[in-house]
Amino acid sequence: MIALLATRLVQLVPTLIATSALMFFILSLGPSPTAHLQEFGNLSGEEIAKIAHEHGWDRPLPQQYLSWLGDYFRGNWGQSVRTLTPAAELILDRLPLTISIAAISLFLSVGIGVPLGAYVAVRRYQRVDYVTTFITLALMAMPAFFLALILQLFAVQLRSWTGGVVFYTSGIPDGGSIVEWFQRLALPVLALTLTHIAAWVRYQRGELLNVLGQEYVKCARAKGLPEKVVFLRHAMRNAILPIVTLIAIDMGKLLAGAVVVEAVFGLPGIGTLLIDSVTGRDTVVALDILMLVAVTMVVANTVADLIYGLLDPRVRVA
């Protein structure tokens, strides 16, 4: 276990360096930071060159990357060119909202999706299985933003039926009561959950069917163990192991999904900040967000590997 921990931690370093370099170079292909200044038109070419020199924008790219990386890990995340405030402040300000949406959705999709997948796996080729299959397939074929739009339509309809606001279709959950917080976030969370739950149901169904076909399950049945024990102790126990790894993978998808859901519901989270920065040419903030997402994912994958190692001795031989 110690050996696994050590290897994974050592592997973390080159991965993080490669990821950060990739992000940095992708964004450096875009407009230079001075493009913003040229647009105002009230600065001469020399003045712009001077500003560029002060910030080190005229240095070779690898050098810029190294100094940016150093700054990044020292916690100096640069300044937004749109708001002229520290980028870290902007991001940390919006982070709680995105994290709460994503975390609740993850909790719900695993909490409902996994048992549901197991339930239909046991009832394979029965009506409930066909219906679930049909719904999950449709959910997976639907663009996430359209699902969100349908939920908004539902909220509007609900409003005309009840005559009052039940769920909000957009807006900021600032302060307010817990009831209002729920009214504002229920639909975004539902939209995100619905787009993710399908994958969990399908995965769990397939995995459980796979395990149920294994020799040791047949053996357990042949021994005369009650079906309940076979299911819980032998099948389920092995079928839910990979969930640890899948949670890490799904976190990335949830973050991506949050971008879409926030855009549709007009929520001020990391996703909308990313879109605003990207369209507003705020490279500094965009890069910081991409880095944050990438680092989160790299770390999450490593942690998942380690937990898997703890749970399943077969993986420990790293």
Next chain:
Amino acid sequence: MSAAQPANPAAMLSTFNAGAASQAATVAQGGMARGSVPRPAVAAEQIQSEARGPFGEFVLNFREHRAAWISTWILLAMVAICLVLPYALPSPEALDAKLLDARAPGTGGHLLGTDTIGRDVLSRLVHAGRISLLIGLMVAVFAATIGALVGITAGYFGGKVDQVLMWIVNVLLTIPSLPLLIALSSVASSDSGAAAKIFKSVPPEWRIIVIMSVLGWMAISRVVRSQVISLRQQEFVEAAIALGGSHVRVMFVHILPNTVSVLAVFTTLTVSTAILSESTLSFLGLGVTLPTATWGNMLNDARDVFIVVQYWWLAWFPALAILVTVLCVNFIGDGMRDAFDPKARR
């Protein structure tokens, strides 16, 4: 990565992502196909299958997968409509505006109505279909090409080459693709900078195709690699090497044709992922830019829920087009998986 790992993360990832339809369609056709055809004796079946050849066998198995077979026809019909109908319809840019209002479906000679500035929705839908389907198809082809090249190189040479290539694949797969797509797409469509120079004269749909292909090949390379590793052990490959076949010859003449089953299935599933990603990007305003219509950016016009409440046809028709296309493509991928490997279907 250890060999003792019980659940291969690569396989898991692909089931989790693309295998959506995998067991699903098996269910959809479940009991229907089986039992309806009387099973001939084994020997007779073998003789028959030899007479049919591998392709004939594939087609026969594929047709047994009812959902996939129907999907194929629906998709072909959609492609035909998108190719032919634009010639019979008014230009998607022609304006037939009622002041501050959109025509409802069926009024004023517009079968699916007009949008808020008076453009015919049906005409835009079929023009957009051309672009959306083109994007899906091209991304799949390019991603499959890159993925196959990387996968076969890694699997064939093994060792250091394999380690390095698969490390790159892992790193790229770790980063969620949508944020990366958003960044790349905005960089490529900006008006200055290095990327802008490259993409300046490229039509917007091809810009998106290039970006999505560059980020879409990793899953394919993984499945091809694992297939190649097992093929590499087989006698016909050793024979080809012993007979003095060059690396390139063995890789592309002897090994690659044998990966066609996984390659075809994953390429098909990439079509649906690409169509969905394009629609998401265009919906966010970062994909294909106007005046080129795609199903995604048609939905961008219907971003506001209150527009959709009033003019439902602006959102529902393009959304339905995406839904049907993606469902059909997924079913086809699934049918192909079963048809290539009839034994795996249970």
